[in-house]
Amino acid sequence: MNRDGAYLRMLDxxxxxxxxxxxxxxxxxxxxxxxxxWFVNHVSPDAFADHLGELKETTQVHGHVIETLEGLTKLGQGMTKVLKAALGQTEGGEEGGGPFGGGFDLRER
Incomplete structure (x- = not known):
């Protein structure tokens, strides 16, 4: 497989x-x-013995949300690096003359 084919497979x-x-x-x-x-309909302040129990439960829920967002952010950053490599851009955002001639300008005008 040639280099252009490899880059096309990366993009695919x-x-x-x-x-x-x-x-x-x-x-x-x-x-x-x-x-x-479910929380709106079933969880009320009466469901917890004290404020600390309520705080622990909500902190745990927020922790799961943050873990999911961190994982998706890392995945997105990885995909961005693949696209930059395929489009021939350097880390600074300048065109590096990649496999397709480096003629793509992804910056907003």
Missing amino acids: ASAKMQRNVAMILEAKAIEAEKARS
Whole structure:
């Protein structure tokens, strides 16, 4: 396989990963809505013996959300590096003349 073919495979794999991330985010949004609905309808201050128990429970829920966001952020950063390599951009954002001639300008005008 030549270099251009390898870069095209990288872009194809990146597109498939982005599709999977979108599906994960959609499932997480549905799960979060169900959890929110359950909390609103079933959890009240009377459900906890003291304020510390309530604080521990909410902190645990927020911890799970943060872990999910951190994982998706790392995945997104990895996909960005793949796209930069395929499009021939250096870390500073300048064009590096990649496999497709480096003629893509992704910056907003």
